[in-house]
Amino acid sequence: MKTYKEIVDKFERASTYHTFIQSFGHGSLDKLSDASNQPYPLLWLRPISSIGLQPFGQRTLTFEVYMLDVPKLDRTTDTQTMSDCERTLYDVYAFFRDGAEQQEYEISMTTIVPVMEGFQDRMFGWVATVDIVTDSSGITLCNIPTEI
Numbered sequence: 001m002k003t004y005k006e007i008v009d010k011f012e013r014a015s016t017y018h019t020f021i022q023s024f025g026h027g028s029l030d031k032l033s034d035a036s037n038q039p040y041p042l043l044w045l046r047p048i049s050s051i052g053l054q055p056f057g058q059r060t061l062t063f064e065v066y067m068l069d070v071p072k073l074d075r076t077t078d079t080q081t082m083s084d085c086e087r088t089l090y091d092v093y094a095f096f097r098d099g100a101e102q103q104e105y106e107i108s109m110t111t112i113v114p115v116m117e118g119f120q121d122r123m124f125g126w127v128a129t130v131d132i133v134t135d136s137s138g139i140t141l142c143n144i145p146t147e148i
Helices: 004-017 029-033 078-098
Strands: 023-026 042-054 058-069 106-118 123-135
Touching: 004 023, 004 042, 004 058, 004 078, 029 042, 058 078, 078 106, 078 123
Parallel strands: 023 042
Antiparallel strands: 042 058, 058 123, 106 123
């Protein structure tokens, strides 16, 4: 089974791999609001939920994935910023779907919603709801740490 940390690390690798993305972060929205000193464009990962383990040996984690940038002050770049951020979200999706570890993850992007003048930095971009499905193998009695 891929752990939560391994999934977060994969999103971070995707952000490092992509030349448009300048920084990565994860956590709650209040932490995102405090990320004003990070370089933009920013990929932010927010965990949302898990439906737990499924009968056929799968585990699903749901995230909100924010791709945000701060356009120039004259507002002429708002549309280009939105376009660049949308495309980058799809590139991150492709990193999971077509990358080196593609057999270890199943990914689906169920919604994508615009963010305009969001948070304290007047950020523009998109937030996608993403489900990551992994095999739950390895969750057995044999793998429980014991002193016996």
